[in-house]
Amino acid sequence: xxxxxxxxxxxxxxxxxxxxxxxxxxxxxxxxxxxxxxxxxxxxxxxxxxxxxxxxxxxxxxxxxxxxxxxxxxxxxxxxxxxxxxxxxxxxxxxxxxxxxxxxxxxxxxxxxxxxxxxxxxxxxxxxxxxxxxxxxxxxxxxxxxxxxxxxxxxxxxxxxxxxxxxxxxxxxxxxxxxxxxxxxxxxxxxxxxxxxxxxxxxxxxxxxxxxxxxxxxxxxxxxxxxxxxxxxxxxxxxxxxxxxxxxxxxxxxxxxxxxxxxxxxxxxxxxxxxxxxxxxxxxxxxxxxxxxxxxxxxxxxxxxxxxxxxxxxxxxxxxxxxxxxxxxxxxxxxxxxxxxxxxxxxxxxxxxxxxxxxxxxxxxxxxxxxxxxxxxxxxxxxxxxxxxxxxxxxxxxxxxxxxxxxxxxxxxxxxxxxxxxxxxxxxxxxxxxxxxxxxxxxxxxxxxxxxxxxxxxxxxxxxxxxxxxxxxx
Amino acid sequence: xxxxxxxxxxxxxxxxxxxxxxxxxxxxxxxxxxxxxxxxxxxxxxxxxxxxxxxxxxxxxxxxxxxxxxxxxxxxxxxxxxxxxxxxxxxxxxxxxxxxxxxxxxxxxxxxxxxxxxxxxxxxxxxxxxxxxxxxxxxxxxxxxxxxxxxxxxxxxxxxxxxxxxxxxxxxxxxxxxxxxxxxxxxxxxxxxxxxxxxxxxxxxxxxxxxxxxxxxxxxxxxxxxxxxxxxxxxxxxxxxxxxxxxxxxxxxxxxxxxxxxxxxxxxxxxxxxxxxxxxxxxxxxxxxxxxxxxxxxxxxxxxxxxxxxxxxxxxxxxxxxxxxxxxxxxxxxxxxxxxxxxxxxxxxxxxxxxxxxxxxxxxxxxxxxxxxxxxxxxxxxxxxxxxxxxxxxxxxxxxxxxxxxxxxxxxxxxxxxxxxxxxxxxxxxxxxxxxxxxxxxxxxxxxxxxxxxxxxxxxxxxxxxxxxxxxxx
Numbered sequence: 001x002x003x004x005x006x007x008x009x010x011x012x013x014x015x016x017x018x019x020x021x022x023x024x025x026x027x028x029x030x031x032x033x034x035x036x037x038x039x040x041x042x043x044x045x046x047x048x049x050x051x052x053x054x055x056x057x058x059x060x061x062x063x064x065x066x067x068x069x070x071x072x073x074x075x076x077x078x079x080x081x082x083x084x085x086x087x088x089x090x091x092x093x094x095x096x097x098x099x100x101x102x103x104x105x106x107x108x109x110x111x112x113x114x115x116x117x118x119x120x121x122x123x124x125x126x127x128x129x130x131x132x133x134x135x136x137x138x139x140x141x142x143x144x145x146x147x148x149x150x151x152x153x154x155x156x157x158x159x160x161x162x163x164x165x166x167x168x169x170x171x172x173x174x175x176x177x178x179x180x181x182x183x184x185x186x187x188x189x190x191x192x193x194x195x196x197x198x199x200x201x202x203x204x205x206x207x208x209x210x211x212x213x214x215x216x217x218x219x220x221x222x223x224x225x226x227x228x229x230x231x232x233x234x235x236x237x238x239x240x241x242x243x244x245x246x247x248x249x250x251x252x253x254x255x256x257x258x259x260x261x262x263x264x265x266x267x268x269x270x271x272x273x274x275x276x277x278x279x280x281x282x283x284x285x286x287x288x289x290x291x292x293x294x295x296x297x298x299x300x301x302x303x304x305x306x307x308x309x310x311x312x313x314x315x316x317x318x319x320x321x322x323x324x325x326x327x328x329x330x331x332x333x334x335x336x337x338x339x340x341x342x343x344x345x346x347x348x349x350x351x352x353x354x355x356x357x358x359x360x361x362x363x364x365x366x367x368x369x370x371x372x373x374x375x376x377x378x379x380x381x382x383x384x385x386x387x388x389x390x391x392x393x394x395x396x397x398x399x400x401x402x403x404x405x406x407x408x409x410x411x412x413x414x415x416x417x418x419x420x421x422x423x424x425x426x427x428x429x430x431x432x433x434x435x436x437x438x439x440x441x442x443x444x445x446x447x448x449x450x451x452x453x454x455x456x457x458x459x460x461x462x463x464x465x466x467x468x469x470x471x472x473x474x
Numbered sequence: 475x476x477x478x479x480x481x482x483x484x485x486x487x488x489x490x491x492x493x494x495x496x497x498x499x500x501x502x503x504x505x506x507x508x509x510x511x512x513x514x515x516x517x518x519x520x521x522x523x524x525x526x527x528x529x530x531x532x533x534x535x536x537x538x539x540x541x542x543x544x545x546x547x548x549x550x551x552x553x554x555x556x557x558x559x560x561x562x563x564x565x566x567x568x569x570x571x572x573x574x575x576x577x578x579x580x581x582x583x584x585x586x587x588x589x590x591x592x593x594x595x596x597x598x599x600x601x602x603x604x605x606x607x608x609x610x611x612x613x614x615x616x617x618x619x620x621x622x623x624x625x626x627x628x629x630x631x632x633x634x635x636x637x638x639x640x641x642x643x644x645x646x647x648x649x650x651x652x653x654x655x656x657x658x659x660x661x662x663x664x665x666x667x668x669x670x671x672x673x674x675x676x677x678x679x680x681x682x683x684x685x686x687x688x689x690x691x692x693x694x695x696x697x698x699x700x701x702x703x704x705x706x707x708x709x710x711x712x713x714x715x716x717x718x719x720x721x722x723x724x725x726x727x728x729x730x731x732x733x734x735x736x737x738x739x740x741x742x743x744x745x746x747x748x749x750x751x752x753x754x755x756x757x758x759x760x761x762x763x764x765x766x767x768x769x770x771x772x773x774x775x776x777x778x779x780x781x782x783x784x785x786x787x788x789x790x791x792x793x794x795x796x797x798x799x800x801x802x803x804x805x806x807x808x809x810x811x812x813x814x815x816x817x818x819x820x821x822x823x824x825x826x827x828x829x830x831x832x833x834x835x836x837x838x839x840x841x842x843x844x845x846x847x848x849x850x851x852x853x854x855x856x857x858x859x860x861x862x863x864x865x866x867x868x869x870x871x872x873x874x875x876x877x878x879x880x881x882x883x884x885x886x887x888x889x890x891x892x893x894x895x896x897x898x899x900x901x902x903x904x905x906x907x908x909x910x911x912x913x914x915x916x917x918x919x920x921x922x923x924x925x926x927x928x929x930x931x932x933x934x935x936x937x938x939x940x941x942x943x944x945x946x947x948x
Contacts, residue, residue, distance in 0.1 A: 028592060028595065028596075030542040030588065030592075031542075031546055031549065031588060032542060032544050032545070035542040036542070037539070037540065037541050037592055038540040040537035040538065040539045040607060042539075043537075043538050043539045043540055063518070064514065064517050064518070064521065065511070065512060065517045066517055066520075066612070066630060067504070067511050068504040068506060068509040068510070068628055069543075069612055070627075071505070071506070075505065087572070088571065088572050091567045091569070091570035091571075092570065093565045093566060093567050094566065094567075094568045094569060095565070096565035097565075097616030097617075098561070098562050098616075105565075107543070107544075107567065107581065114505060118502060118504075118511050121502065127801055133514060138543055138611075140543065142571030142572075143571075144571070153544075154542055154543055156540060327601060
């Protein structure tokens with residue numbers, strides 16, 4: 001394998017990202033502009049994410065189901081704000097079965113409309129509530145500019161949809177999912193996030209509250225990692241979705257929806273990578289340990305025997321592969337698995353075996369270790385935990401360094417903001433004219449922060465009502 | 475819950491099928507004609523199927539990936555037979571992002587074309603081969619007449635695609651998957667299948683061999699349960715997919731594809747159901763054991779305590795639910811879980827607990843059993859095995875009864891064939907004019923049988939070359 005050089009992570013981050021996606025074989029461009037193919041190594045990350053989240057969803061009584069890909073255009077039009085939000089992005093099927101369709105069909109950009117129509121059919125009384133369903137699927141939103149995982153016309157996600165008797169219950173559901181996402185991103189992806197509410201102008205089309213997870217990329221841009229929405233009764237009214245409440249009246253229920261996407265893979269790539277390629281947190285890595293046997297013809301048998309036994313032991317607890325490819329050198333293998341971000345590499349040759357040990361190299365770049373073969377399982381377990389923890393700490397440290405809490409005005413911070421690289425915590429009066437003003441500096445309001453330290457609005461100079469986070473964003 | 479009456483399984487099979495799908499909450503009609511929603515209980519069956527098959531695929535070195543939903547129309551046109559095969563069924567996106575597209579995009583009816591285009595990019599030499607990928611997704615083929623699970627415009631499936639150096643290796647791959655499917659259908663779904671080759675006129679568009687699994691429904695119709703295809707080099711040529719072979723020459727590789735769909739859920743419903751609803755084989759049932767506690771106010775605590783402990787023990791090995799719904803009677807619960815086909819029901823009341831026992835009722839309709847609570851785990855294990863085995867035996871018995879091996883002519887068997895209910899093993903000379911002649915009797919050639927007992931062709935009277943299976947089909 002010819003070893004292609006990766007652009008520099010620090011000085012050429014954007015090119016680095018584009019290249020590492022391909023060199024690590026996570027994804028490729030699809031023939032249709034703006035669409036991608038997720039290759040097996042990338043998809044294995046997504047499957048690991050699915051496994052963890054499915055477990056957490058199930059604990060909340062959420063059940064998986066499958067809803068249709070094609071939605072009548074009229075369904076989107078039932079909820080006025082919703083169609084307005086999605087109209088510019090939709091892909092429309094006009095012909096099928098050799099004929100022009102009477103009504104055009106939309107390739108789902110999200111499934112609220114069709115799922116709510118089904119909910120309306122399935123609920124009679126409060127006894128049928130809550131309903132909590134989720135689906136894993138892809139959705140299509142036409143994009144002019146695309147980047148693998150971060151912004152593509154087709155992307156994969158899960159979309160959860162629930163129906164509740166009361167506003168309070170819906171509120172709690174949306175918040176619970178918001179917290180499940182936060183914990184997943186921090187504990188599994190090792191990405192620190194701010195869990196907070198979006199300002200009203202940034203809400204999902206039709207929602208009364210949108211909660212977001214905002215992460216901080218090494219280039220100083222914010223990335224929205226997932227959202228949960230309280231949809232109140234607006235969709236229920238639009239779809240005439242009623243139930244008999246405990247008092248015997250016909251009532252409109254309260255709805256939520258919430259989702260995370262393959263964008264999380266992009267966040268994972270950016271958050272932990274380095275000049276050698278990906279660095280994957282052990283909890284989500286498709287391969288946690290790669291074993292590279294090192295031998296000459298006369299030691300092949302003894303080395304491969306030892307490697308087989310070692311892998312057998314390690315596989316009881318970890319995801320382990322052996323790279324026994326004879327057409328490749330150890331050096332080429334090191335390059336390959338570093339590019340793919342495998343957290344731990346075990347090198348083992350005849351002399352190691354004679355000493356009942358092996359060399360363990362972690363992807364953090366924190367040196368080589370010689371570990372005893374007999375205690376390899378617990379030892380690498382501790383090392384994997386250490387890597388997971390260290391990646392999270394490094395990301396927190398980077399975020400904290402770039403985080404500026406300031407009472408300066410937009411005019412003062414604007415030039416630095418447009419340079420990128422910093423996240424600003426400032427006061428805001430809630431005046432939405434700030435949004436357009438921020439655009440001049442390529443800035444956006446990411447979220448309303450849960451704690452307030454400010455006194456004046458960064459835009460109007462009036463008293464501030466909230467602290468907000470402003471940044472350039474993906 | 476009002477108890478809706480299910481149509482008679484034997485005398486009104488078609489209505490029974492349509493109703494049981496809804497009453498058991500497997501699926502519902504989607505707003506777009508011909509499309510369906512798979513509800514959580516139906517989707518849980520599909521997820522169980524996915525888990526088993528993913529494991530078997532992985533053993534063959536197959537990796538999951540995700541390919542795009544939208545395919546340029548020109549891609550389908552590259553392989554002449556392929557576009558001809560799918561043209562009448564495709565759904566076409568003509569507008570997106572608020573504009574008419576320069577080139578129409580097809581919503582994938584199957585993904586050979588786009589996957590082969592990607593393969594062409596990923597392979598350089600024989601060292602890159604074989605490539606073996608699979609994706610779980612939905613596909614769209616426009617249907618005039620639809621039935622949930624059996625024939626719908628959108629359906630869910632897995633499609634495996636592989637690339638090989640040699641024809642022999644591709645042949646072995648297609649056969650291996652064919653046998654994996656067969657074993658899965660028989661061992662897990664308890665559905666006996668004939669594993670055999672399709673006659674040439676029934677091959678997949680572009681394939682040189684198609685292997686099919688044919689199952690036998692209680693109404694005497696055959697159901698195609700899954701297919702594997704050898705695609706030879708035709709697609710490789712169409713997509714200019716070459717690799718450097720071991721001799722250093724540029725060669726076209728040999729391809730396979732293979733898939734099974736949500737149609738298997740329809741087969742499961744039909745194969746084992748009865749007048750009370752579904753009967754699900756334990757190995758694939760989302761709920762293997764339903765526990766119904768039976769108590770009055772003064773015995774509630776003791777019963778629920780015992781039920782909790784029992785469920786805790788059983789859940790270590792089985793998929794178990796407790797139906798503790800206080801708004802429903804035991805009778806209504808029995809009705810509900812029989813409709814949903816749960817293999818075993820455990821009823822437990824205060825007197826049972828005093829005797830350290832519980833009542834176990836199996837969904838086969840083979841009586842009630844009193845089992846000791848202390849040995850419940852192994853006892854129900856044996857009972858679940860018995861149910862799995864019995865369902866398979868019953869299905870074999872039914873198939874054998876309907877299977878007629880005959881040397882009669884088409885004119886002689888035609889009237890009975892068009893009545894339905896029987897499967898005919900007859901001799902065939904390979905003369906394709908039989909296909910149109912069969913249509914007069916609503917019959918089709920299902921497959922070329924692996925063993926030959928015939929001497930004359932049922933259609934031409936000439937010497938037969940194969941034994942074939944003919945039947946009405948779904």
